[in-house]
Amino acid sequence: MKEFPKTSIVATGDTIVCDLPYNAQVTPYFDIEAAAGGHISIFTDNYLSFSGGEANLRAEYLTKEGPQAYEHLLWMNGHKVYYVFPKGTKIKSLKFRETGYDTQFSGSFSCSDPFFNKLRDKALRTLYVTMRDNFMDCPERERGQWTGDAVNEAGEVFYAMSPSAHLLIRKWLHEIIAWQQPDGKIYAPVPAGNWFDELPCQVLATLGYYGIWTYYLNTGDKTTIADLYDGAKKYLQLWEPDGQGLMQFRRGDWTWGDWGDNRDMLCMYNLWYYIALDGMERMARELGKPADAAMFAAARARFHPAFNARFWNGKSYRDPAYKGKTDDRTQALAVVSGIAGPEKYPAIMQVFAAERHASPYMEKYVFEAMFRMGRPDEALARHKERFSEMVNDPRFTTLFEGWGIGPKGFGGGTVNHAWSGGGLTVLGQFLCGVEPLSPGYDTLRIMPRPGKMEEAAATVPSVKGPIRTAFVNRNGRFSLDAETPGGTTTVIAVPSAKKIKMNGKVVFANGNFTKPGAAKPFGTEGGYVRFLVGPGKWRFESEK
Structure with missing residues (x-):
């Protein structure tokens, strides 16, 4: 239990505002003397202004006569804690207890550009505040384990936290398959409570190279991929071929590819499917399933030329039926999947120079793609440009869901969304160049x-x-x-x-x-x- 620094406590009328050292999961505490029947409210700045939706998490307390102390054990988070006391309350002390997932910040990063040091620090703080009994998209609006978010979060864990955090990744992956329906459908998020919707692109990201395979590559935990393999294979069998080497569009229950506009959905969904095939082929080989490995390899071999023939127009990847602006997300997935060869890199770089449609979630793949293409300076410049507003905002120690707050945000726009921290992974894996090969x-x-x-x-x-x-x-x-x-x-x-x-x-x-x-x-x-x-x-x- 820690006391708030006295220099951080400001009283205005019946309200006392206390600064936390950073965005943290906390249980607030007070020790007071008061009359009976008074009403005390405790909440954070997230409740007031930055919840990403309707105001929600807060504490309410009714006083008894005389001395009393109370710790609100249902955790909340934010950068400030607000106490609203009845008139005449004598305050002895205000404290907080920081809680969180049992792991250490064992990784480190520094460089000669202060911006990226700050970005990495904020990404790490955001990651930690979105971990507890599951990965979550944000720690106040819903605390849902959206599986696409968890893909980015898990990638960050491997470059920032002690291996104890690998257990949370393993739990997420097991839960994804454990909630699979008899017909093969997989929900996002899980565990499901009042939400039973399939988001195909997020599920594919989980089952493919960046999800299950990346977990195995970093941990060597073969038991887990053996546990998950059949369920992942069953989900892929729901997708229907289009007869030309690619897959028909699977709408799922929410046809979501990313926040923002100009989403070339057929291209994007097919690329996520190809990345899933890549992960499944690798898993099949590791698990001694040569027939399955050959099946996935054959599907990939058909897919690669078919995708280029249908969607590459000489300047970019684009569905001929798509009418929006050229989608930078699609170009990024084509590069990181290996669909786009080096001969296409100059044209794709022109797209990255002109188009800015990816959310902070998908910008991770643009950042990675530019490094893979051998353009580190352009990669760093674009990432700095896109993330400058949230990294340089002195009010927050975390990264936002969208590119800004309020009308500049997406989906409600929380101020602590770890899907935005993919740069942490890229800085370790590509700028510094450390990655597992087996x-x-x-x-x-x-x-x-x-x-x-x-x-x-x-x-x-x-x-x-x-x-x-x-x-x-x-x-x-x-x-x-x-x-x-x-x-x-x-x-x-x-x-x-x-x-x-x-x-x-x-x-x-x-x-x-x-x-x-x-x-x-x-x-x-x-x-x-x-x-x-x-x-x-x-x-x-x-x-x-």
């Missing part, structure tokens, strides 16, 4: 994509132990420090240079590997020189 981090890659960023460092709390990496990129020189835990093999990729040193010894010069010592040459590809190393500390230095 389940449970048996093998991993450290491949920073610095662009013009001068410095960045990250600690990734993997199931094998912390992975630490830091680069300095300045004045034509590049250095990379990496520390990898026991039980891992790491591919370290260094931007190509005339000469590269490892731990002080030349290991690459004039286009050729030299005697590398503890590092094994692993080829060159895509502007990188790659080395294979075991656990330990490694320092690579290069000059252009």
Whole structure:
């Protein structure tokens, strides 16, 4: 139990306003003397102004005669706590107890651009305040486990929190399948109470590469994918082929692809289906189901050329029947899924330069796509542009549901929506370049994509132990420090240079590997020189 700082307490009439140190899940407390029959209200700034809908969570208390203390055990959250006391109340102390999911902030990130440090801090705070007994879209409007939101949240967990938080991811995935209906339909959100609707794109995101497979890749928990596999396969069987290699549009109960306008829905839904096929094929191979793996591989092989033939018009991906502006979300999903090859990247970059339709939820995939296309500077510039209003807003320690508050928001517009924090993942996975290559981090890659960023460092709390990496990129020189835990093999990729040193010894010069010592040459590809190393500390230095 903590007291509010005295400097944060402001009294106006019958109301006392107390600042919290940040947006937190709290149970507020008071110790007072009062007359019998008085009425006390306790609520937060979210209740007053930022709930994303109708005012809801608050506490009401009726006083007895004399001294009394009360802690409101139904948690609430916000940046400020308001107490409204009856006239004549003597206040002895006001306190709060912060509660939340049992995990540690074990990851870290910093870079030479203060904006992205602040973005990452706000993304982490938003993530934590939307975790408890389930992932939630927001902690005051409904606390619903919308499964598309949880996909982004789970991805953030792997780069920010101790492995204890993996249990919450596992619980979410089991609940998605446990609530599956006999006909194969899957709800979003779950657990379902008064909501029994299928959102096809969110379900596909969960069952595919970014959902179940990413969980397995980061944890190595094979039991869970074995538990989930049959239900995921049953859901995909609900989708009907169109006879031309693609899938018919499945409306579900809510035809939702994202907040905002200019959604090219047929393209988007087909791309999410393809990403789901990718995850299912990988799971089938891991689980020793060669017939299923071959079935999913064949479906993907048909899908890839069919999608490009139908939807690529030479400038962008676009359903010929779609009449809106070119959808940036669709281009992003085409890149991250592998549907779009490098020959299409210049045209897609033109779309990203011109179009701004994705919500903060889908902007994560635009950010990732631009990194995958080898355009880190443009990726960072766009993400900074789009998120600047909420990151730079001094009133909040969290990220918003929409691009602003009130009329600039979507769906009610809460001020703490972890679906907006996908940048946290991208900064660790692509800017700093840390990602698992095989389940449970048996093998991993450290491949920073610095662009013009001068410095960045990250600690990734993997199931094998912390992975630490830091680069300095300045004045034509590049250095990379990496520390990898026991039980891992790491591919370290260094931007190509005339000469590269490892731990002080030349290991690459004039286009050729030299005697590398503890590092094994692993080829060159895509502007990188790659080395294979075991656990330990490694320092690579290069000059252009």
